[in-house]
Amino acid sequence: MKPVKMTGLLLLLCLLLTQAGCAARPQMQTSVLVVFAMDTSMTLTIYEKDAEGLLSDCEQLIIQMNRLLNAHAQRSETYALSQSNGEPVVLSAAFAEVLAQALYASELTGGAFDLTIYPLVSLWGFPSDEYRVPTAAELAAALPLVDYTQLQFNEAECTAVLPPGMRVDLGGIAKGYTGDLLYDTLQAAGVAALLDLGGGIVLVGQKPDKTPWRIAVRDPLNTSKHVGVLSLEEGFVQTSGAYERYFEGEDGVVYHHILDPKTGYPSEGDLASVTVIGRQGALCDALSTAFFVLGLEESVRLWRTLEGFELVLVTKNGDVYITEGIRDRFTPTDNYTDTNVSVLTRSVP
Numbered sequence: 001m002k003p004v005k006m007t008g009l010l011l012l013l014c015l016l017l018t019q020a021g022c023a024a025r026p027q028m029q030t031s032v033l034v035v036f037a038m039d040t041s042m043t044l045t046i047y048e049k050d051a052e053g054l055l056s057d058c059e060q061l062i063i064q065m066n067r068l069l070n071a072h073a074q075r076s077e078t079y080a081l082s083q084s085n086g087e088p089v090v091l092s093a094a095f096a097e098v099l100a101q102a103l104y105a106s107e108l109t110g111g112a113f114d115l116t117i118y119p120l121v122s123l124w125g126f127p128s129d130e131y132r133v134p135t136a137a138e139l140a141a142a143l144p145l146v147d148y149t150q151l152q153f154n155e156a157e158c159t160a161v162l163p164p165g166m167r168v169d170l171g172g173i174a175k176g177y178t179g180d181l182l183y184d185t186l187q188a189a190g191v192a193a194l195l196d197l198g199g200g201i202v203l204v205g206q207k208p209d210k211t212p213w214r215i216a217v218r219d220p221l222n223t224s225k226h227v228g229v230l231s232l233e234e235g236f237v238q239t240s241g242a243y244e245r246y247f248e249g250e251d252g253v254v255y256h257h258i259l260d261p262k263t264g265y266p267s268e269g270d271l272a273s274v275t276v277i278g279r280q281g282a283l284c285d286a287l288s289t290a291f292f293v294l295g296l297e298e299s300v301r302l303w304r305t306l307e308g309f310e311l312v313l314v315t316k317n318g319d320v321y322i323t324e325g326i327r328d329r330f331t332p333t334d335n336y337t338d339t340n341v342s343v344l345t346r347s348v349p
Helices: 052-069 077-082 093-108 118-123 136-145 171-189 281-294 296-305
Strands: 002-005 031-037 040-046 152-154 159-161 193-196 200-204 213-218 226-232 235-241 245-248 254-256 271-278 309-315 320-323 330-332 341-344
Touching: 031 052, 040 052, 040 171, 052 077, 052 093, 052 171, 093 152, 093 171, 093 281, 118 136, 171 193, 171 200, 171 235, 171 281, 200 213, 200 281, 213 235, 213 271, 226 235, 226 309, 235 281, 271 281, 271 296, 281 296, 281 309, 296 309, 296 320
Parallel strands: 320 341
Antiparallel strands: 002 245, 031 040, 040 193, 152 159, 193 200, 200 235, 213 226, 226 330, 235 271, 245 254, 271 309, 309 320
């Protein structure tokens, strides 16, 4: 089997997108740090000349959250809860908050995002990078262990009980939640920043040149290109796509890492990528995974019942759907001006 991992997602800095025609502008002073954590490379850019102290604070925060939320690190609270064998576990306030948000996302999406998916993820070998295709019998045995409703969580007392055999996996929300903490830290410091967390972007404050942040959305069907550019204010941009991590099985089939909790197999929906734009990183992170699993029709239906985020959906046929809140903030790139871009409205046509 040939494993393939792609990180850094679909996003480029504004400077890379608008370099032509900007030569007359003074170059913005930046401080940059690259951190490897949560199984990906993260690039932290603060638009200040001397921001090493802030970058160090951000790095320590990322390391702390990585230790807390790593599903297979024996010293993490995630691992401790998974190994509790049905006994009550007292949680730290930080872990309880992440768990509460993951449960909310699981309930909101009807289990399309499920924080107890680890038994399936482990069967496919994604945590260890030792990829394999599970047998039907193995999947049948693991599926009953994936059910977020079986987790007993007392948020007020910071305790949880997980039935024996079940394991939690907060990887689908960890980077988004960490992004929320980083956003709060940098906003309080009064700086402008662009953080690429290897799957999502955090935009903090206003760029020094007063122009919008410009974020490119990668074409999931041709990852060397981009379908369009988003012009945004501060907030979060999170994308999930089958192209991010996958492997070819001995049967010649390509299997990606976004599993459907109800079937145990990689999602076979009609979407090639989902981009969620909003003001809550943890929710954007979880929803990008859930909508990929749900597919176009169910994702649009759920979006119409909620507030606070917008979408860019690219189907396997190459069609692009954007929600009405970003109608004037999405511009197709030159190669995609003829692409069918449909605007989704909250009212059903």
